[in-house]
Amino acid sequence: MTDHDLRHHGDVEATPGLLDLAVNVRGSAPPAWLRGRLERGLDKLGAYPDQSAAVRAVSRRHDRDPAQVLLTAGGAEAFVLLARALTPRRAVCVHPGFTEPEAALLAAGHEVERLVLPPPYVLSPQQVPDDADLVVVGNPTNPTGVVHEGLERLCRPGRVVVVDEAFADAVPGEPHSLADRADLPGLVVVRSLTKTWALAGLRVGYLLAPEDLVDRLRRAQPLWAVSTLALIALETCLARGPVSSAAKVAAGLAQERVRLQQALEQLGVEVAPGSQAPFLLCRVAGRPDVREALRDRGIAVRRGDTFPGLTAEHWRTAVRGPTESDQLLNALTDLLQQ
Structure with a gap:
């Protein structure tokens, strides 16, 4: 490699x-209305973070059961948690793509196989090895901007498919997003507020996954991993307006x-x-x-x-x-x- x-x-x-x-x-920087909401939240910093309202906001946004939602300190924490909690036999990362998932897997001691796509960088599900039990792909992919179709065909019992949708809300209509697909086995969708709302420094993200997998990931996550201000940002930015x-x-x-x-x-x-x-x-x-x-x-x-x-x-x-x-x-x- x-x-x-x-x-x-x-x-x-x-x-x-x-x-x-x-x-x-x-x-x-975040827009003025969001900065104002965050400033008003400073009075809550004396208490430990309460995730309930933010979890409900994510749940409503994607029509998912709250038990299928895990809030994270940005998308990067989601990849670290997955690397810590999973024990893949054959992990495949699709490239060129965001490199943090592979870095997290390697840091956790896993072997990683790269599936490197040639131009025009479009993934066909048939290119993924049949025995891969962990597949990581971006949609849209960074740095190519390609939106892959048919990623749901990657999902099957015994396999975890991680779809990084960090830029999905920056694509008009969010085509081929799988964030609302609670029916797909082993699907993990990772999202963040970093890109659209200029919140890279606040570390705001979440993942959507089957309840049993969310439970495993939560056990690998430190207590109070998501700050009060990050929770306020989630609740605010995922409202309809x-x-x-x-x-x-x-x-x-x-x-x-x-x-x-x-x-x-x-x-x-x-x-x-x-x-x-x-x-x-x-x-x-x-x-x-x-x-x-x-x-x-x-x-x-x-x-x-x-x-x-x-x-x-x-x-x-x-x-x-x-x-x-x-x-x-x-x-x-x-x-x-x-």
Whole structure:
């Protein structure tokens, strides 16, 4: 297995003073209405966290029994809990994809098999080994933005299928989300509030799974793992109004993504096809220097070679507003002419 820095994430690249297109978080701070709600929650910090209202909010959002909900300190904790609680005989991680699940499995002493997809990075369930008893895949996948169809066909008795839906609410209509599929055996769906509501520093997430698996994971979780403010954020952001607002934002970003992709391709940048997420995987053949050249021009993009299956020529850019897109395009126009 080729070594990759599985713990490398975009925040390493987003140093102060740069236009941050390396981190896939919408905005640099939560919206004012959410900040106000969190500020009012400071009076509750003298008591231990009470998860009941937040669990009900997740349950209502996805039409799931509360016993099938486990709140976590971001999606990353969910992957650590799964690695601690499960004992897979054949664990398969689909790549290129978010590397934290594999890192957690390796840290827990498990062997991991990589299923590396070639372009256009679309998974067919038939590609997964029949005897794999743990399968991890992102949907949409980071960094490609691909939304896989038919992942429910991976589910079967005796197998745990972990679907990372961290960016699902950033895709208009949330196509092919399995968050409401309580009928599928062994399905675990991992979600977070990090991306849409700029809450990376608060560590807010949850997973949805069969009740018996939730019980196992809860036993591996420390007491009071999710803070009071994180619980308030969950209860607030999963209400009907914010969910509707997030859907409108997702639609706007989708339009900007299409515009940006077309402009990048006109410049000769190879863009991975099929992204439905607010980011694009890019490559300029024979130009592994592009990422550093953009950095010299004040723009941080996410390096690609830490994702299994990608190279130093690959980089990922977040999709933000037209102003940020134009700044990226202008910088690329300049450097690609050299």
